[in-house]
Amino acid sequence: xxxxxxxxxxxxxxxxxxxxxxxxxxxxxxxxxxxxxxxxxxxxxxxxxxxxxxxxxxxxxxxxxxxxxxxxxxxxxxxxxxxxxxxxxxxxxxxxxxxxxxxxxxxxxx
Amino acid sequence: xxxxxxxxxxxxxxxxxxxxxxxxxxxxxxxxxxxxxxxxxxxxxxxxxxxxxxxxxxxxxxxxxxxxxxxxxxxxxxxxxxxxxxxxxxxxxxxxxxxxxxxxxxxxxxxxxxxxxx
Numbered sequence: 163x164x165x166x167x168x169x170x171x172x173x174x175x176x177x178x179x180x181x182x183x184x185x186x187x188x189x190x191x192x193x194x195x196x197x198x199x200x201x202x203x204x205x206x207x208x209x210x211x212x213x214x215x216x217x218x219x220x221x222x223x224x225x226x227x228x229x230x231x232x233x234x235x236x237x238x239x240x241x242x243x244x245x246x247x248x249x250x251x252x253x254x255x256x257x258x259x260x261x262x263x264x265x266x267x268x269x270x271x272x
Numbered sequence: 273x274x275x276x277x278x279x280x281x282x283x284x285x286x287x288x289x290x291x292x293x294x295x296x297x298x299x300x301x302x303x304x305x306x307x308x309x310x311x312x313x314x315x316x317x318x319x320x321x322x323x324x325x326x327x328x329x330x331x332x333x334x335x336x337x338x339x340x341x342x343x344x345x346x347x348x349x350x351x352x353x354x355x356x357x358x359x360x361x362x363x364x365x366x367x368x369x370x371x372x373x374x375x376x377x378x379x380x381x382x383x384x385x386x387x388x389x390x
Contacts, residue, residue: 196378205274205362205381206315251315259328260305260379264314 165189166254168263176271181239183266185252188233192254192261197226197237200249200265209250210237242270275299276382278363284388290351293385297344297365303327304346305366305379306338310359321346353389360384 167186175181183197193214198206212219212226212235219226225238239246247270252263275298285291297304306318308331317330321340332338335353340346350357364379 198381203360203384203386205276205364205383207274208378208380211378259317259320259330262315262317 164264165192165256166252166261166263168250168252168266170266171264172267172269174269174271175242177244178241181237181242181246181268181270183237183239183250183252183268185235185237185263186233187235187254189254189256189261190233192256194255195226195228195235196253196260197224198251198253199246200251206251239268242268244270244272246270274380274382276363276365276380278361278382278385280385281383282386282388284390285353286390287353287355289353289389290349291353291387293348293350293361293363293387295346295348295363295365295382297346297363298380301365301367301380302344303366303368303377303379304340304344305364306332306346306348307362307364308359309362309384310356315362318348350387355389358387358389360386 196211197209200206210224228235249265249267251265253260277296279294302323305320307315318332319338320328324340335351338348362384364381366377366379368377
């Protein structure tokens with residue numbers, strides 16, 4: 163049973179435009195969410211996080227939005243750059259475990 | 273550079289063998305986590321240690337074991353290796369550990385160890 167779902171395996175976006183990556187979760191007890199970026203054969207790199215007491219958190223080009231009622235969060239990247247091409251993972255904490263989504267591969271087109 | 277180090281970077285071994293992967297957490301971090309990633313799949317959580325004690329277990333096989341030492345470095349032992357154990361193994365560390373309420377702590381990942389079982 164997937165508690166954290168990233169339903170889009172891949173996303174292609176034009177350079178300079180906005181990239182929106184989506185994540186849905188089922189467990190209402192999750193109260194801390196993180197986004198990671200991963201290049202092939204490298205470890206995931208932390209991008210941004212959000213606590214459930216907030217609905218938005220911003221860090222430079224990255225903004226995460228949380229809609230608790232819909233159990234949905236999204237990562238916005240503006241503007242998208244070639245170096246943003248990677249796999250993006252959404253993750254949520256449940257007790258002592260970080261539950262991961264399957265990832266979305268973002269491709270930034272020139 | 274996340275500050276988490278893993279050795280070795282690559283490991284090639286045969287079925288039935290035993291290997292040990294090593295992880296040094298970021299300075300000051302008390303929690304260490306182990307993950308497995310097979311063939312472009314998602315990350316599978318294996319096990320977590322906090323200040324030397326096992327804190328959580330995920331999808332870890334009985335053939336696998338781990339420990340965290342007093343200096344906080346951790347080792348993941350994989351035994352009776354099978355072809356399907358070929359994967360990237362990542363270690364991550366965090367300053368604290370999540371509480372029962374689920375509030376979490378940012379995990380920082382090492383570069384991984386690529387294990388190939390022939």
